[in-house]
Structure formats: structure tokens, C-alpha cells
Amino acid sequence: MQFPESWLREFCNPPLSTAELAETLTMAGLEVEALSPVAPPFSGVVVAQVLSIERHPNADRLNVCQVDVGTGSPLAIVCGAPNVRPGIKVPCALVGAALPPAKQGEPAFVIKLGQLRGVESQGMLCSARELKLSDAHGGLLELSGAAPIGVDLRAHLRLDDTIFTLKLTPNLAHCLSVHGVARELAALTGAELRAPSYPPVAVTHDTRLPVHVDAPDLCGRFSGRVVRGVNALAVTPQWMAERLARCGQRPVGPLVDISNYVMFESGQPSHIFDLDKIHGDLRVRWGRGGETISLLNGSTIEVDAGVGVIADDLQVESLAGIMGGEATSVGEGTRNVYVEAAFWWPQAVAGRSRRFNFTTDAGHRFERGVDAARTLDHVERITGLIIDICGGEAGPTYDRICAMPDRAPVTLRIERASRVIGMPVSQAECADVFNRLGLGFVEGDGTITITPPSWRFDLQTEEDLVEEVIRILGYSRLPDVPPLAAVTPRLPPAARQGLRRLRCLMVALDYQETVNFGFVEERWERELAGNADPIRLLNPIAAPLAVMRSSVLGSLLAVLKVNLARRAPRVRVFEIGRVFRRDSRVVDGECSVAGIDQPTRLGALAYGPADGLQWGAVERSVDFYDLKGDLEALLAPQIARFLPAEHPALHPGRSARIELDGRAIGWIGELHPRWRQGYELPQAPVMFEIDVESLSDRALPTHVPLAKQQTALRDVALIVDDAISHATLMKAIDTASSEGIVRSARLFDVYRPQRPTAELASGQRSLAVRLELRDDDATLTDERIDAAVKTLLDRLTADGVIVRLRG
Structure with a gap:
């Protein structure tokens, strides 16, 4: 929004300088982004009229003009402008006039009495470009026929003016006019506001358009x-x-x-x-x-x-x-x-x-x-x-x-206004503010209820009225008083890790953070999240970004494509951000919207070589287990289960649902081949997405003294069906040995023959597990060790596990 200062002062003319006027508007929330003069400084230029012209005797493109500048006798001025002709009124720079320089920083151009091709010129007829009023250079600046001859051009064109450029926030729609700004200025300064008049026009015919x-x-x-x-x-x-x-x-x-x-x-x-x-x-x-x-x-x-x-x-x-x-x-x-x-x-x-x-x-x-x-x-x-x-x-x-806007009354509590503003304000001061703003109001006991006028669409809550009060009273009135309350740090529990720690952990795992919009392409939601009914935006900033995301995987893929377009060979990125899902159980609250759940998710993507360029290992592409290892390091010391499951964005045979303490917290896997081809990726990235809340609480490290007794190791080979996962087997071993002396079990070998044998049928595999046994109070004997292992294996056998070998 820009306008000339002179127009504003026609409606409201407080006794303030231009700089003070700009400061007053800015401090009231109407930020004056720029002040610029209408014209650069120049002097000695008057309104003149060309009386006659004659061809220059020594130049084909020049004319000798007789010009009336209001001094009583015409001046002879040489001019080469194509539009010069008798009768027109134009600017004329008299001898001694100072014109704007051709380049900034140079001295002013002074007009002197001189000769052009042997003919004396007593001044200069000016174009708008020569006066730096515009870039037009097609000829002289032609003035209106009513322009008085001899009057200073700056006064005639009102060039001693300043253009105000305001940077208005969306709630200040009532200031998108010169009269609207003047109305605010009158309220701020107490100066008289001259409203525009709308006299009815005489009706002289009865033609109507239905x-x-x-x-x-x-x-x-x-x-x-x-x-x-x-x-x-x-x-x-x-x-x-x-x-x-x-x-x-x-x-x-x-x-x-x-x-x-x-x-x-x-x-x-x-x-x-x-x-x-x-x-x-x-x-x-x-x-x-x-x-x-x-x-x-x-x-x-x-x-x-x-x-x-x-x-x-x-x-x-x-x-x-x-x-x-x-x-x-x-x-x-x-x-x-x-x-x-x-x-x-x-x-x-x-x-x-x-x-x-x-x-x-x-x-x-x-x-x-x-x-x-x-x-x-x-x-x-x-x-x-x-x-x-x-x-x-x-x-x-x-x-x-048809229907006028409903202007619901809004009530201001004086006591609350004082608390929010941070200084005491009286009811009389608040009433005076609303009166100056032209807001109709009714006073009560410690309250003022206003009815917003037709031009104010921004007054809807009590906070809006509080803002109006301090805006008009002046932010300069706020006291410079340090806080009196004691500063007591409120540290979060040591077991609770915040987003900063999660970011540090991800960076330590060689990932770089990326920040993306919460609104995404509808295609991402449909294809990568399986969301056929996403939350749509009423006013998207761009046509493709029309829905709110329910997953961060699409955002990470977009980042990957940008990096690949710039030939990045290895990409490892993560994002911590909110997603938005429909949930009828969510109610309105301070940080929530009814029917919309907004959990925070951590997503990560790895693409390209598993390690950077080096000599000590053979180069290989990152795979599911690399990302699974990073996720386990992130969750440590908690142990998650990875269960085979299908996700719309992930490869059906290379994806898993992540569970922690029996509840699902996210997904991990390789991008589905269909989407790798659809998004034109040379190879499939590996991704995971988990709920941040599940990572917030972690077990604190506790001191465990060194064992005083020696540990015994026993290896067993177990035959299990392919349908039994490693996690299921480890859980069964843990359950079977919970009351014994078996301290841990670790898988160290998997054997699956190329064709069925007498010992291993089709759909079976042999798993070698090392058991660690220890009694902290006594030295183990072979008899106790064998008995504990036998008890464990008997329980596994009861669950359908076949013992192939023990040692």
C-alpha cells in the first residue's frame, strides 16, 4: 500500500513532520516500509509556454523557440525535442537553475547562458527524464493548458511530497485506503479527521439494468x-x-x-x-x-x-x-x-x-x-x-x-487487559481509545463491550481489543521494568529426551536434518500414505501443495530428488515434524483442533553407498539392515521388534512394522518398486518413520558391578519353521529362562539347505544360538548348567522347536 503524504494530510493533518508521521504509524502497527520523495531536488524550473519556433540556421534538428516564462519578455531557447510546438506549456530551466545530476553522487547540473551552433540559448526546455520524474524520453514534459506561466514547477506539480509505502499485516484491511490510514492517524494523534463527502447525484433518467x-x-x-x-x-x-x-x-x-x-x-x-x-x-x-x-x-x-x-x-x-x-x-x-x-x-x-x-x-x-x-x-x-x-x-x-456481515459484540475485561499489556490501564483510558477509533461500546462493571463497525473485520476476540488499547495508547508507555519473579529453572526429567537430543543422535548417526512444509502434493498422500481423504487446505500457497501430510515419507523423497538432480551420490537425511490425520477422538484445546490429530514424527532416508568413499571395505549400497541398525542405536537401550508387514510406500517383502513394548510405533523398509519407477529414482532408498513420543522416555543407565563369578557358554542348534521369526524365538527363550541362570541368548548362525534333507524339511531352517549362563552368588557346576539348558530346551520343544544339536 503506497500513497502520497499530501493526500493523507487532506484527510488528517496532525502537526508532525514527515519522519514523525512515519514513526507514529509504524509504532501503531502500520509499518512504514519506505519513504521516498516524489522528485529529486532541483531548482530554478518554472512553467513556460512556447510562443513560436523557427528552424535553427545551422542545425537541421534544432529549433529556436521564443518562450514566455512570465518575466515580461520572451526568452530565446534552442531546443531539439520532437514534440516542441507553439502553444504548449512545458518546464523551463532558467539560467542558474540546478537540475538533478545524470548519475547519483555527481554534482547538480547548472544551466548557464550559452550558444548552440552559433545561436544564444537563454535556458533549457525540460523533459520528464531530465528532471528525473520518469524514464520517459520521447520529448518535452507537456503540462496542462491551465498551468499558470512563471510558477515554480515544484509548486505547480506538488513535487515537494513524499510517498509512503506501508507493509500491512492481513488484519489491517481497514487501512488499505488513504482515508483508512487517515482514520487511524486521527485516532493516534487526536487530529481532526475530514471524511470524504458523497453528495447524491441528480437522477435525470429512469434507465435501469436488472x-x-x-x-x-x-x-x-x-x-x-x-x-x-x-x-x-x-x-x-x-x-x-x-x-x-x-x-x-x-x-x-x-x-x-x-x-x-x-x-x-x-x-x-x-x-x-x-x-x-x-x-x-x-x-x-x-x-x-x-x-x-x-x-x-x-x-x-x-x-x-x-x-x-x-x-x-x-x-x-x-x-x-x-x-x-x-x-x-x-x-x-x-x-x-x-x-x-x-x-x-x-x-x-x-x-x-x-x-x-x-x-x-x-x-x-x-x-x-x-x-x-x-x-x-x-x-x-x-x-x-x-x-x-x-x-x-x-x-x-x-x-x-442479501446478507450483511454479522458483527458479534466483543467484551474487554479491564483487569485482564492490564495483565496482558503489562501495565495498569483504567476503564476510562480504554473507553477513550475505543471512542477515538470510532467503535461503539457499552460500559459495564470493569468491562467494555464493543460492537465492531462495518469496516473492522479483525475485531473478533478479547485479545484483539487488548491490542487496540496498547496500540493507540502507545507502546512507548510500556514500563522498562525487569521481571520481579524469581527465575527458577524447570528441568525436564533426566529420563525424558527432547527433540534436540534426537537431532543430535541422528546427526551422530551420519544423517543431515531437512525441514519441509506440512502441506504436500495430494499424490504423495494417496500413493505413499494410502490416505484417500487427506485434510485439504482452503487457501494453499501453491496449487500442488493442497493437502496436509499424514506421513513425512513423501517430504523425504522430495528432498532425495532435489539432491539427485544435483548429482549427490550419497544421501542420508532425516526430518522431525508434525503430521496431520483425521481423528474424531481429538477435541479442541490449546494446541489441538477438533477432529485432527497432530503427532510429531521422525523420518529418515538413506540412499546410495552404505559408507563414504574409502579403501578399507568393498563399496555396497545401503540396505534394510543398515537402517535397522541405525534405528536400534537410536532406540537403545530399548529393544524394538520388527515384524513383517505391508505399507503402501514400502516394498512388500522388505518392510516391517516397528513395535516397542507391544505397541506399533512406526515402519521401516525399502521403497516400493512401483514408486521407485513412478518417481524416477535410479535405485530404491531405505526409509523409516516412527512416532517421536515413543522415543521421548528412555531408561537411564544404571551401575552394574563386574560379575564375581565366571560365565559359562553353551551353543545349541534349533530347527524352527520359517514362519517363526528371530524376535519370536528370542522372546520364547527369554520367557523360558526368566527364572533360571540363563542371562542372554544370541543368534550367531543360520543354515538353510538348498534342498530339503532328512533332518531339515522344506520351510525349515537351523538357527545356532549361544547361551550365556551365570550365577552371581555361586560358581556354576556342569550339573547345574546342563540342568538349566535342559529345562530351557524342554520348554522350547513344548513350543514346537526341534533341538538339533547341543554343546
Whole structure:
């Protein structure tokens, strides 16, 4: 949002300098991002009129001009501009004038009395480029015919002005106009606010254009009128063109300029249709599949039921609240127009422009909220300017109110406001703030209840009112007092490890952290998470990023593709972030939303060689067991079980469900061949994803004294079915020896013959297990060892395990 300071001071002119004015706005939340002068410094330039021109006697491209500069006698000035002619008024730099230098840092260019090709020149006629007013260099800067001769050019063009550029947050929609900023400035300084006037225009004919609002959820109010007999060839007044230019808007033509001017003045976007190009009635409705419209920016788009439109009996004429169509645009041949000003619901406009890869000033305002109570006033304002500039006759106004925004009262508790602000505020001070802001309110015992006005869409909670109080009172009033409370560190339990420790552990395992968006492509959710109904975003920042992720695996694959595109040979990355899943058991809370579970997940991906380039080992690709080892190191001293299971993103024969203490905490495996091919990966990465909460609590290390008794080792060979996993066998051994002297069991060999034998049938394998036995209180004897091993093997035999060999 940018505007000239002079325009702001027409509405509110406090006794502040430009710098003080900018500081006041910034400290009230309206950040002044930049202050820039309208024109660079120059002096000695006046308004002049060319009286006559003669061809230079010694140069084909130069003319000798007689110029009236208001001194009583004309000056002879040599000029080579292509547009110089008798009668025009242009800037003239007198002898001694100081013009802006050609390059920054150089001294000013001083005009001297001199001769050009033997003819004396008593000054210089200037172009806009020579005065650094613009980059136009097609000739002299032509001024209006009403410009008084001899007047200083800076005063005539009001060049001693400053352009304010504000960086507004989305909640400050009421400040997206010069009058809106002036209203805030009046509240901040107490200076008088001069509101714009909207005198009704005399109605001289009864021509009406029927308008049907078929979608009240799209348009809450629609106002308009017909104006006949306008002159579209009229010239936009210089004062209006200057203000538009200083607001960053290029003047187009009188009708379009008037519409833009009122938008910058009051914040109400509008549209002017060429009435003669409208076929039948206008209908305000949602779009229909297959309908297209050619827009004013030259693009042709296809609309659907999610986009609001204004249509006539034949075609779509305008995108509601965003941009008009080329079919009914005004031009030089326009004679009759229809002026429209409406209130479009913010949720019906938000995000629509980005769907078509463009933004507009109108859409920017409507999606944040526009004053619905003043649409008819703005029609009157636009009509008055049209008649003043282009002529014409106004018809009766049309005003259809479907549904106005509900302005629910909001109550401020004075005692709570004081606590939140950090300093005492009285009820009288709060009431004065609301009075200065123009907010209607009712006082109670220690409370003030305000009813937000039609132009304030941001006042919805008590916190919003607290912000208004301190914003207007001034942040400078906040006391510089150190906290009085004792600073007592609250250390988490030693057994609970936070996210920082998890990050450090992953980095120590040779992984690099990556941070990704929580919103992803819908394809990732469907293919990699098996989620057919993801949580959709109402207003995505980009069309592909339209849903919330329920898994981090897709994000890690995207990071892998970026690295492979840059020829990274080895990729090991991890991410700790939230995922979002539908869960009806979740209720609204301070950090939760009803129906949406938001757990934190840790995901990791490994791709390429298992180790970096080295001489001591043969290079091999990372596999399932490498990642499984990293995960076991991360979980230590807890021991997880890895059970064969299928996951939509993982290879059905090379994936497992991770269980800890009997509950599933995540998945690990190699990427499914279908997705490796679908995502165009040279080879399949290995990935895991686990719930961070399961890693938060860990067993603390405890001191175990060195054993005083000698340990005995016994090896046994067991025949088990392929369906019995290693984890199941180890659990069975642990259960069978829980009350004995068997301290541990470790698998050290697996034998599976190429074809069935008399000892090993099809679907069986031999597992060699080493048992560690010890009694901390007495030395073991062979008899005790043999008895303990026999008891263990008897229990395993009862469970269907065949003892092949013991030793």
C-alpha cells in the first residue's frame, strides 16, 4: 500500500513532520516500509509556454523557440525535442537553475547562458527524464493548458511530497485506503479527521439494468446504476493522474482511473461496465464447469463452481471481486456505462486469484474484508466524478442487500487487559481509545463491550481489543521494568529426551536434518500414505501443495530428488515434524483442533553407498539392515521388534512394522518398486518413520558391578519353521529362562539347505544360538548348567522347536 503524504494530510493533518508521521504509524502497527520523495531536488524550473519556433540556421534538428516564462519578455531557447510546438506549456530551466545530476553522487547540473551552433540559448526546455520524474524520453514534459506561466514547477506539480509505502499485516484491511490510514492517524494523534463527502447525484433518467443475485453466499450486497452519455475521450485530470501514479497505478483512461481513484481513496473496489456490451440482465452467481472468460489482463481462463462470476444472458462478464472481462470493458467508443460496487464475502474471494496465477488490488481487498455499509455511497462518489470529468446523465441507484456481515459484540475485561499489556490501564483510558477509533461500546462493571463497525473485520476476540488499547495508547508507555519473579529453572526429567537430543543422535548417526512444509502434493498422500481423504487446505500457497501430510515419507523423497538432480551420490537425511490425520477422538484445546490429530514424527532416508568413499571395505549400497541398525542405536537401550508387514510406500517383502513394548510405533523398509519407477529414482532408498513420543522416555543407565563369578557358554542348534521369526524365538527363550541362570541368548548362525534333507524339511531352517549362563552368588557346576539348558530346551520343544544339536 503506497500513497502520497499530501493526500493523507487532506484527510488528517496532525502537526508532525514527515519522519514523525512515519514513526507514529509504524509504532501503531502500520509499518512504514519506505519513504521516498516524489522528485529529486532541483531548482530554478518554472512553467513556460512556447510562443513560436523557427528552424535553427545551422542545425537541421534544432529549433529556436521564443518562450514566455512570465518575466515580461520572451526568452530565446534552442531546443531539439520532437514534440516542441507553439502553444504548449512545458518546464523551463532558467539560467542558474540546478537540475538533478545524470548519475547519483555527481554534482547538480547548472544551466548557464550559452550558444548552440552559433545561436544564444537563454535556458533549457525540460523533459520528464531530465528532471528525473520518469524514464520517459520521447520529448518535452507537456503540462496542462491551465498551468499558470512563471510558477515554480515544484509548486505547480506538488513535487515537494513524499510517498509512503506501508507493509500491512492481513488484519489491517481497514487501512488499505488513504482515508483508512487517515482514520487511524486521527485516532493516534487526536487530529481532526475530514471524511470524504458523497453528495447524491441528480437522477435525470429512469434507465435501469436488472441484476439478479443468485448466490447470497457469494455477494452480500450489490449496488449500481446506469450513467448515459459519457465522453470516454475526456482527459483524466492532472491531479487525479498524479495521485494514481504516486499510488503506483498507471493512468489508463478517465473511467478506469475514476474507479481506481475511489478504491485508493476509500478502499472500495468497483467496476464500470460498458452498458451497450451487456446482453440482457446481469446475474451474480457461482461459475459453471466449462465456462470461460477473457480477462482485462489478456488471459483467458476457465471457471468452475468454486469461482464467483457476474454473467449476462450470453456469457461470463467478470470474475466476482477480482477482475472484469474484456467483453464489457470500457473504451474510447463507450457512451453508456453501468457502475457497480458490491460486497463480496472474503471467503468467496480468498485464494481464487492464485488459482489463475495473478493477483489484483480488488481481490487483495475483498479477501480481507471491505466495508459493506458504504457500497451505495461509493456508487454516488464514482457517479459524481464521472459526470464531472466525462459528463453524462445518472439513472436511479440499485441496491440489493442479501446478507450483511454479522458483527458479534466483543467484551474487554479491564483487569485482564492490564495483565496482558503489562501495565495498569483504567476503564476510562480504554473507553477513550475505543471512542477515538470510532467503535461503539457499552460500559459495564470493569468491562467494555464493543460492537465492531462495518469496516473492522479483525475485531473478533478479547485479545484483539487488548491490542487496540496498547496500540493507540502507545507502546512507548510500556514500563522498562525487569521481571520481579524469581527465575527458577524447570528441568525436564533426566529420563525424558527432547527433540534436540534426537537431532543430535541422528546427526551422530551420519544423517543431515531437512525441514519441509506440512502441506504436500495430494499424490504423495494417496500413493505413499494410502490416505484417500487427506485434510485439504482452503487457501494453499501453491496449487500442488493442497493437502496436509499424514506421513513425512513423501517430504523425504522430495528432498532425495532435489539432491539427485544435483548429482549427490550419497544421501542420508532425516526430518522431525508434525503430521496431520483425521481423528474424531481429538477435541479442541490449546494446541489441538477438533477432529485432527497432530503427532510429531521422525523420518529418515538413506540412499546410495552404505559408507563414504574409502579403501578399507568393498563399496555396497545401503540396505534394510543398515537402517535397522541405525534405528536400534537410536532406540537403545530399548529393544524394538520388527515384524513383517505391508505399507503402501514400502516394498512388500522388505518392510516391517516397528513395535516397542507391544505397541506399533512406526515402519521401516525399502521403497516400493512401483514408486521407485513412478518417481524416477535410479535405485530404491531405505526409509523409516516412527512416532517421536515413543522415543521421548528412555531408561537411564544404571551401575552394574563386574560379575564375581565366571560365565559359562553353551551353543545349541534349533530347527524352527520359517514362519517363526528371530524376535519370536528370542522372546520364547527369554520367557523360558526368566527364572533360571540363563542371562542372554544370541543368534550367531543360520543354515538353510538348498534342498530339503532328512533332518531339515522344506520351510525349515537351523538357527545356532549361544547361551550365556551365570550365577552371581555361586560358581556354576556342569550339573547345574546342563540342568538349566535342559529345562530351557524342554520348554522350547513344548513350543514346537526341534533341538538339533547341543554343546
